[in-house]
Amino acid sequence: MDIKVKYAIYTLWIILLQSVLKLIGVLLTGSLSFLSETADTFTDILFVSITLYSMYYSQKPADYDHMYGHGKIDSISGVIQGIILMNIYVLLVYNAIQAILSNRYDVINPEIGLIILISSFIVNIIFSRRLISKGKQQKSLTLRIQGLNLFQDSMRAIIVLVSFIFAYFNVIFLDPILSIVLSVWIIIGALKLVKGGVKELTDTNPISTIIIEDLRKKIFALEHVIGVHSIKLRTSGKTLYLEVQLSVEDHISIVHANEIITSIRSMSEKIFRLYEVECIVEMNPFASEKSIGEGLINLIFSMKSEYPKIENFKDLNIFRIENEYFISLVVIVDETLSLVDAHEVCSHFEKEIKKQAPLISRVITHIESQPHRELLRPNQIKCADVGPEMIEQMSESVEKVLRLHPQVKGFHGVEFWATIDYCILEAHVFFEGSLNISQIHKYISELENNIREELGIDNLESIFLHSEPIEGQKEGIIF
Numbered sequence: 001m002d003i004k005v006k007y008a009i010y011t012l013w014i015i016l017l018q019s020v021l022k023l024i025g026v027l028l029t030g031s032l033s034f035l036s037e038t039a040d041t042f043t044d045i046l047f048v049s050i051t052l053y054s055m056y057y058s059q060k061p062a063d064y065d066h067m068y069g070h071g072k073i074d075s076i077s078g079v080i081q082g083i084i085l086m087n088i089y090v091l092l093v094y095n096a097i098q099a100i101l102s103n104r105y106d107v108i109n110p111e112i113g114l115i116i117l118i119s120s121f122i123v124n125i126i127f128s129r130r131l132i133s134k135g136k137q138q139k140s141l142t143l144r145i146q147g148l149n150l151f152q153d154s155m156r157a158i159i160v161l162v163s164f165i166f167a168y169f170n171v172i173f174l175d176p177i178l179s180i181v182l183s184v185w186i187i188i189g190a191l192k193l194v195k196g197g198v199k200e201l202t203d204t205n206p207i208s209t210i211i212i213e214d215l216r217k218k219i220f221a222l223e224h225v226i227g228v229h230s231i232k233l234r235t236s237g238k239t240l241y242l243e244v245q246l247s248v249e250d251h252i253s254i255v256h257a258n259e260i261i262t263s264i265r266s267m268s269e270k271i272f273r274l275y276e277v278e279c280i281v282e283m284n285p286f287a288s289e290k291s292i293g294e295g296l297i298n299l300i301f302s303m304k305s306e307y308p309k310i311e312n313f314k315d316l317n318i319f320r321i322e323n324e325y326f327i328s329l330v331v332i333v334d335e336t337l338s339l340v341d342a343h344e345v346c347s348h349f350e351k352e353i354k355k356q357a358p359l360i361s362r363v364i365t366h367i368e369s370q371p372h373r374e375l376l377r378p379n380q381i382k383c384a385d386v387g388p389e390m391i392e393q394m395s396e397s398v399e400k401v402l403r404l405h406p407q408v409k410g411f412h413g414v415e416f417w418a419t420i421d422y423c424i425l426e427a428h429v430f431f432e433g434s435l436n437i438s439q440i441h442k443y444i445s446e447l448e449n450n451i452r453e454e455l456g457i458d459n460l461e462s463i464f465l466h467s468e469p470i471e472g473q474k475e476g477i478i479f
Contacts, residue, residue, distance in 0.1 A: 412476025433469030
C-alpha cells in the first residue's frame with residue numbers, strides 16, 4: 001500500500017474516534033467554542049475521505065487523457081477543502097455573534113470537556129507532526145493539509161480549554177468570543193491552503209530564479225551548446241517537469257546529442273533533489289534552415305535595394321559571448337564616397353539590421369571600396385571574454401600604433417575575444433570625414449599589419465578596424 005494512502009487511513013480512524021468523543025462533549029457541556037472545535041473535526045471526516053480518493057487517483061499512471069499524470073487532483077483536493085472550511089466557519093462566526101447579541105449562552109459540566117480535550121490534544125499533537133513530515137517527504141499537499149489541520153486542532157483545543165477553565169469558575173461570557181476567535185483562525189488557515197492549491201493548479205514556478213539562472217549557465221557551458229533559448233518548469237505533486245530549448249553546433253553526432261541530454265538530466269536531478277525530474281530537451285542546429293546566419297544573409301540582401309550606395313557585402317561573422325550575439329560585416333560601397341557619407345549610410349544600415357533582427361545586440365560594419373564577387377557566407381564564432389586586464393593591455397598596444405599614423409585622429413571601443421583556436425581584435429578608428437573611402441581602406445590595411453606586428457600574437461586570426469569620421473565624436477581618445 002502507498003505510504004500516503006496508509007497515513008490517510010490512519011488519519012480517518014483517529015478523526016472518527018475524536019468526532020464521537022467531541023460530539024458527546026458538546027452534548028454534555030453546551031459550549032459554543034467546543035461546538036466550533038467539533039464542527040471542524042466532523043468536516044475532517046469529509047476531508048480525509050476526499051484525501052483518500054485524491055491519493056488513490058493521483059497514483060494512477062499517465063494515460064491518453066492525462067499525459068502528465070493525475071497529480072493535480074491533489075491540489076484540487078486542497079482547494080476544495082479550504083473552500084468548505086471557510087464556508088462552515090463563516091456560519092459558526094455568525095452563530096456566535098447571534099448568541100452574544102441575544103445573551104443566550106451557557107456552559108455546563110466543564111470538567112468533562114477538559115478531560116476530552118486534553119486527550120484529543122495529546123493524540124493530535126503527536127500524529128499531526130508525523131503527517132506533516134510525511135507530506136513534505138512525499139511532496140503531497142493533501143497529506144500536509146491533513147497534518148496541518150490536526151496540528152491546528154491541537155492549538156485550537158487550547159482556546160477551548162481556556163473557555164472550560166473560565167466556565168469552571170462560572171465565567172461563561174468568554175465562550176462565544178473564543179468561538180469567534182477559533183473560527184477566524186481556521187478561516188485564515190483555509191485561505192492559505194486555497195492559495196497554495198491555486199498556485200500548483202496554475203503552474204506557478206516553485207523554483208528560485210537564481211537556481212534557474214545557475215542551471216542555464218551550467219547548460220550553456222556544456223560542449224557543443226551555443227545557446228540556451230528557454231527553460232520552463234512546472235510541478236505536479238512530487239514530479240517536476242523541466243523543458244529546455246537549445247541551439248547546438250551544426251552536424252553534431254547522435255552520440256554528442258545524447259551526451260548533452262544525459263548531462264542536463266544529471267544536473268537537474270542534483271539541483272532539484274526534492275523532486276522526481278522529468279526532463280525534455282529540444283535541440284536545434286545553429287545553422288539550420290532558420291538559423292541566425294542564413295536568416296541574416298536573407299535579411300541583408302533584402303535590404304540592399306534600399307541602399308543604392310552599397311554595392312556588396314563580405315565576411316559576415318556572427319559572434320557570441322555567453323547569450324549575446326553580435327555581427328561583423330564588410331560593406332562594399334561606391335569608391336567615390338567620402339568617409340562621412342559612407343559612415344552615415346552604414347550607421348543607418350546597422351540600425352535597420354538591429355531593428356529587423358532583435359536577437360542581434362550589436363552590428364559592426366567595416367567599409368571597403370574594392371569590388372568583391374565572393375558569395376556571402378556566415379562564420380559563426382563562439383567567443384570568450386578575456387577580462388579587463390587583457391583589454392587594457394591590448395588598448396595600450398593599439399594606441400601606440402595608431403598614434404604613429406599621421407592620418408589617424410583617435411580611436412575607441414577596443415575589444416579582444418578568444419575562441420578555442422584563435423583570437424580576434426576589434427577597434428573603431430577616427431579619420432577626417434572628407435577623406436575618400438578608397439584612401440581610408442589603404443590606411444586601414446596598413447594599420448592592421450602594424451598592429452599585428454606590434455602585438456606579436458601567433459593565433460591572432462582577425463583584426464577588425466572600423467573607420468569613423470572624427471567630426472562629432474564625443475567618446476574615446478582624440479589625438
